[in-house]
Amino acid sequence: MKLISAEFENFRLLRHLQLNFSTDNTKKLTVIRAENETGKTTILNGLQWALYGDDALPARGQDYRLHPIDWDVSDGNRVPISVQVEFETMALRRSPKGLIETRRQYRIIRSTYETLNGTKWERSPSTVRLFHLADTGSVPIDPPEALINEELPPELREVFFTDGDRALSFIEATVSVTTKRERVQKAIRSLLGLGVLEDAMKHVRKAASEVNKAAKGIGSDEKLTQIATKLEQLDKDAGELEDKIEDAKSQFAAFDERLADIQKKIDAALVKGDREKLKRDIEQAERQLKQIDNQRMAASKEHSDLYRSLSLSRDLLTPVLGKALGKLSDLHDQGKIPNTTIPVLEERLKGSTCFCGESLDPHDHDGQRRRTQIQSLIDGSRKADELQSIITDLYYGSRSLQPDQVADEERWLAEYTKVVERRDELEIIREGQGKKLKALEAQLDAIPDTNIQGLRETKRQYAEQRDRFNAARSRYETQLESLRKDRASLVLQRDNLLRELTKGTRILAELKVIQDVERVLQNSYDRITNEELAKVSELMNAIFLEMIGADPEQGAIIRKAEISKDFDIVVYGPNDRTLNPDRDLNGASRRALTLAFILALTKVSEVEAPNVIDTPLGMMSGYVKRSVLKTAIRESSQLVLFLTRSEIADCEEILDREAGRVITLTNPAHYPRMLVNDPQVKERTVLRCECNHRQECKLCQRRMDAEAEMELAS
């Protein structure tokens, strides 16, 4: 899919705005030059609203006003709002002449009304229409969602429409690990079109339910009817629980994001209130706490590893092994276990020195003689019977299990003592650090700033809500787990009863087929997820390293980036040391990493889709900025970038070469502080001019530019 144009009417700051995007394959970059507060995020939201509806708005559109804030009610208190997007899709059709590429153009229009009543407003449900723009005219397509979902899967919305800062949430610590993982996992699963498999699994489960009903209908066995009825109810309950789990997950993620946002506001308020030191201290204390928690997690993992250790089995089995090893020793003493084993001798032949220290050089006469002798020993050993061979291997191979061969520090008790000491030590440190953080928060509570206190109260409420949804999710998951166990046991009972009935055999056969199909689907689902995960991971790594390759500071510490099996984005430094993206990566690298992830996802999905990215080059400079820009242009099939002037600086030549279209947006409210000329517009809106990245006109000329020119002229 490629975006052709977009038109906004009364969508917040965008009273009347039209945008055209480059669809040229050789110049696939569109640049929208716009400074802060010039509607960049609003355009992103507007495009997504047109395609996906209210769900794509912040907080799913709840309390999110769409009409311009300074709407004059004398123009009517019912504000018409609409966004129209034109796009084209490409499909390949097989014909006797080979593959034929067909392109189709569409227009989607979403519109709504907001009715104003004093300071309150109410939004009507939006209406959406999709038209195929054929040579013969517009043909309505119904329902529009089917095409949009196929061309731009809603789960990948944030991959196609990316806010540079928001995209960092795939790796930043402001949200919980669970949320980050869910985001990455959701994005990867969606891009693979796994929805088809998920739907197929649902159908299969439904079919199983239907067959179960048939079992109930046999009617000749009361117990069978009872079990089948119970199973029917369990399936219904399981479906409801699955829905509840999904809902709790998304609510958790939503509150997690709100928490991150509110934290940013608190930070900003602290800076404004001249409390930067306190803010820094709290941040540092929280970072340290997180580090300690990571160490605690590692220590409990070490503790758990004690239960898979050789030392535990060996020390538990000591009395038993003694008896068995004694038997083997007896055999050895009786000469039934040869002193030399094949593997040991073969190993020796690979080297150039014998056990006795003499040479085994095949070019030397004596060396060759010794080799021949060892070889004859090997041949002799091979002639021993199979049992002797197993016992011989066991005798020599079980040395690690022989209690008398073990040093004290290798015993389980010694290992356990070490783990306990480490865990205890970390608990004490954690408690101290927790107290330190509480003391700092108490200082925060004492600040007589109502704004900060209000924000902190909201933060507490959000945290409570988030934790409540997390708890609910765990509760539902536990219920579902126990329900599935009950189900498995009932299925077993039902199948046994069916086996005994003549009519039941056919039903049982059907159930068996359904179970097999479900297993095949599940295995395919897991396999595809894992394989594609590896592909995205590899491509992300390649793009990321290319982007930051020229940065000497980061190039020296970053070796590799990957997506783990748990869907964590992990960065490695020298000696495979894990780097913390928040602490060890600079701002430019963090942005480069998230962009690399987004571009890799789009590429691996093989979906021809636009990447619309807001402020991608913020915090970047020099060669890295240019490298990120060039790589992003190369990897995307259509790239739309919202860039500020400072982001464009030093990249003009790339834009000269690669941009198929550049336009500039201006906010008239920036006059007189930032704009040189009065745009003569009273209302708050965004205006467009055709100036490219090197030009400026009466409308877009900015004060800093004018001042800089005057300085140059003088």
Place this chain on the structure above:
Amino acid sequence: MPQRYHNPFAGVDLIAPVEQRDSYDRYCQTGGRASIDQSPFPRMVDFWFAGMSLAARKQLSAVDLAKQETFKFIEGSIFDRDSWRVQAVMLVAIAVEDSVEIVAEPRRMMAIANGLAAAGVPHVVDMLRNGDQDPIWNLSESLDELLRKSAA
């Protein structure tokens, strides 16, 4: 590193009585259980091995699983990763049968190990539950006591 010792149990099933399934699910991290302190065993095979080792140590009689409903949770190929487990199972079988000849019969050796694990797992569960702390600590302290007593 190439495997040096042949694993005779590669195609043989590790099984447990159906009534122990809950304990396997409850105390093993396999299957996404996140809390290590609540589910101390990394994998089901580790839980099974602990049961087998404890039963052998306590000289419990192996349970005859042929008469019971069981579930398979993995194959013996899992031992490829830790070859000492192969040797431990063989040595336990020798000790139980009081004969080295059994080493040529992998299925019989595994039947002994499965039976011992089934006998030992309830004791491991007792250790996990007995105490006021999280299962990982309850078990650790019980094992500490058991091993310290025998060292004394």
